[in-house]
Every structure is written in C-alpha cells, then in structure tokens.
Amino acid sequence: xxxxxxxxxxxxxxxxxxxxxxxxxxxxxxxxxLERLLIRIEADCAHARPERVAVVFLxxxxxxxxxxxxxxxxxxHGAPQxxxxxxxxxxxxxxxxxxxxLRFVDGAANGTGRAWCLNGGLDTLRSYAGDVPERPLDDLDxxxxxxxxxxxxxxxxxxxxxxxxxREGDYVFAHAGIRPGVPLDAQLESDLLxxxxxxxxxxxxxxxxxxxxHTPTPTPDIRPHRIGIDTGAYYSGHLTALVLEGDTRxxxxx
Numbered sequence: 620x621x622x623x624x625x626x627x628x629x630x631x632x633x634x635x636x637x638x639x640x641x642x643x644x645x646x647x648x649x650x651x652x653l654e655r656l657l658i659r660i661e662a663d664c665a666h667a668r669p670e671r672v673a674v675v676f677l678x679x680x681x682x683x684x685x686x687x688x689x690x691x692x693x694x695x696h697g698a699p700q701x702x703x704x705x706x707x708x709x710x711x712x713x714x715x716x717x718x719x720x721l722r723f724v725d726g727a728a729n730g731t732g733r734a735w736c737l738n739g740g741l742d743t744l745r746s747y748a749g750d751v752p753e754r755p756l757d758d759l760d761x762x763x764x765x766x767x768x769x770x771x772x773x774x775x776x777x778x779x780x781x782x783x784x785x786r787e788g789d790y791v792f793a794h795a796g797i798r799p800g801v802p803l804d805a806q807l808e809s810d811l812l813x814x815x816x817x818x819x820x821x822x823x824x825x826x827x828x829x830x831x832x833h834t835p836t837p838t839p840d841i842r843p844h845r846i847g848i849d850t851g852a853y854y855s856g857h858l859t860a861l862v863l864e865g866d867t868r869x870x871x872x873x
Contacts, residue, residue, distance in 0.1 A: 632789035632828040633866045637670035640787050640863040641871075644677055645714065645832040647853035648684025648742060653693060655873040656858050657704075663871060665703035669864065672707040674698070675785055677832040677848070678714020678794035678812075682739025684853040688746040688774075695777035713781035714794040714832065715812040721778055724767055732759045739853075783811045789826075790863060795833035796845065799823060818845070830861060839870055 634640050641660050646653050664672055680694060681687035698707040719735040720743060733756055736744075744751050744762060748769040755762055784803065785792040791803065796818035798810040810818075815834055825844045832849035834840070839859060840847035850872070852858040858873040 631866070634788040634790060634863045636865065638673065638787065638864065639664065639667055639669035639671070640673045640675060640790070640861075642675045642677060642792060642830050642848060642861040642863070644848035644850060644859045644861075645679035645835070645852060646676070646684070646690050646858060647679055647682055647716070647739065648687040648690055648746065649852045649858060650684075650686040650689035650693065652852050652856065652858035652873040653690055656860055656871065659871050659873065660860055661699070661703050663862065664707075667864070668703075672704060673710060673787060674704065674707050675710045675787075675792050675830075676712060677792060677830070678712045678781070679716045679832060679849075680711075680714065681720055681743045682716045682735075683742055684739075685742065686746055687743040691774050691777065695773060710785050710792075711777075711781055712785060712792060712794055713778075713783055713812065717778050717781060718812055723763060724770065724775070726763065732763070736762065783808060786827075787863070789828060790830055791827045792830045794831065796829055796831045799825070819847075 643656065660674065676694060680690045694711050698704050698709040716739065719731065720740065723732050723735050723740065736756060741751060741755060744766055748765050751762065752758065783793065791797065793811045795810070795812055795814045797803070797806055798814060799818060799821040819834060829845040831845060831847055834847055835849045835851035836847055838850065839861065846861060848859045848861050850857045850859045860871045862869045862871060
C-alpha cells in the first residue's frame with residue numbers, strides 16, 4: 620500500500636547526493652510485517668538503483684507483538700547477503716522498549732520491571748521462553764532469570780550496542796525525538812528514548828528534520844521540522860518506512 624506523501628513533495632531538507640535512505644518505524648514484535656516491508660524496500664531499491672543505500676530502524680523492536688525474538692534475530696544479522704540491499708548500511712537505533720528490556724535483564728529496572736512486563740514485556744518473554752507462569756508478576760526475579768537464560772548471547776550483544784541517533788544530511792533519526800534548543804551532542808538519553816511533550820508540539824525553526832517513532836499515529840505525522848512514522852504496527856497491521864532521496868520523500872507500508 621502506498622502511503623500519503625507518495626506525490627514526492629519538495630522539501631528544504633536533503634540527504635547527500637546519490638544516497639537513498641529508508642527509515643522504518645516501530646516494529647514491536649511484528650516479524651511478519653517486517654519481512655513484508657523489507658521485500659517492498661528491496662523491490663523499491665532495485666527499481667531506483669541508487670548509488671548508496673541506508674536502512675535506518677528507529678527502535679522498539681520488542682514487546683507487545685507476538686514475535687520479538689524473530690525481529691531481533693532478523694535485524695541482528697544485518698543487511699541481506701544478496702539482492703539490491705546487499706551493500707546497504709544497516710543502522711538499528713535503540714528504542715525505549717529495548718532499553719527497558721535490558722534494564723530488566725541486568726536487574727537495574729528495580730521498581731520499573733513490573734511496568735515493563737505490563738507494557739508488552741510479557742509478550743517478549745513468551746517469544747523467547749514460551750509460556751510464563753499464571754501469575755508472572757508475583758516473581759519478577761524468576762522472570763528475569765528465565766529471560767536471561769533464554770536470551771541468546773548474540774541478541775544481548777546486539778541490543779546492548781544499539782546507538783541512540785543517526786544523521787543523514789539534513790535529517791536526524793532518533794527513536795522518540797529530541798529536546799528542542801539543545802545541541803545534538805548534548806541531548807539526554809532519556810529524551811531521545813522517551814520525549815513527547817515539548818518536542819511534538821514545538822514549532823520553532825530548526826536546522827534539520829527529525830525522523831522519529833515512539834508516538835503512534837494512524838498515518839505518518841508530517842510537520843515542518845519532524846516526521847513521525849510509528850503507525851502502530853502491532854495493532855494496526857501497518858508498518859511504515861519513510862523513503863528519502865535528494866530533496867524528495869515518499870512512504871512505503873507493509
């Protein structure tokens with residue numbers, strides 16, 4: 620399905636000449652939608668034949684959907700070995716759900732471990748370890764041990780090394796957004812992973828456009844200085860990719 624914006628409106632922002640960038644919104648355990656979208660991205664890339672390709676995933680790969688393990692497995696392997704995406708730069712950013720999952724595994728979550736479980740974490744536990752106890756929240760330490768044992772070391776390394784931001788020309792990519800008025804190199808991790816108030820409604824001019832997820836909307840949320848592409852994949856069935864080349868943009872959806 621082609622999403623709104625397929626008329627390729629002209630923008631002031633640009634990506635470097637010869638580059639084609641695909642940014643993918645929040646996946647949340649929907650491995651089925653990820654595979655479908657990657658097929659669409661590869662077909663689009665084969666048709667466009669750009670000099671260089673980057674695929675940027677905006678975080679929140681786990682929780683809520685049924686197959687977080689398969690999503691992490693797919694992303695951790697990087698770009699395909701063959702086809703139009705074989706030489707693509709494969710950039711996976713950290714989302715707040717990966718951050719909370721890692722905190723739960725290493726015991727740093729403390730009182731927030733229960734909140735992570737109730738905010739989709741139990742779905743991730745099931746995808747890695749199968750069934751969970753009938754009253755799982757009665758034994759958070761037991762759940763932590765179960766997940767730690769079921770989590771492949773390669774997955775833990777992948778999740779632990781996810782960067783917080785990426786930049787392509789006049790576009791900055793971050794999971795939740797940025798704190799307006801703060802230099803990029805001074806942004807707080809908590810803002811990059813969680814911000815909504817103060818960012819979503821900000822209308823001050825900026826030197827770049829922020830591409831973000833984290834806040835779901837039925838269709839891409841296109842504003843002068845930000846583009847939100849979390850279209851609620853785990854419940855809507857629509858996983859969205861923003862496509863950038865030169866000063867144009869369009870959208871693809873699974």
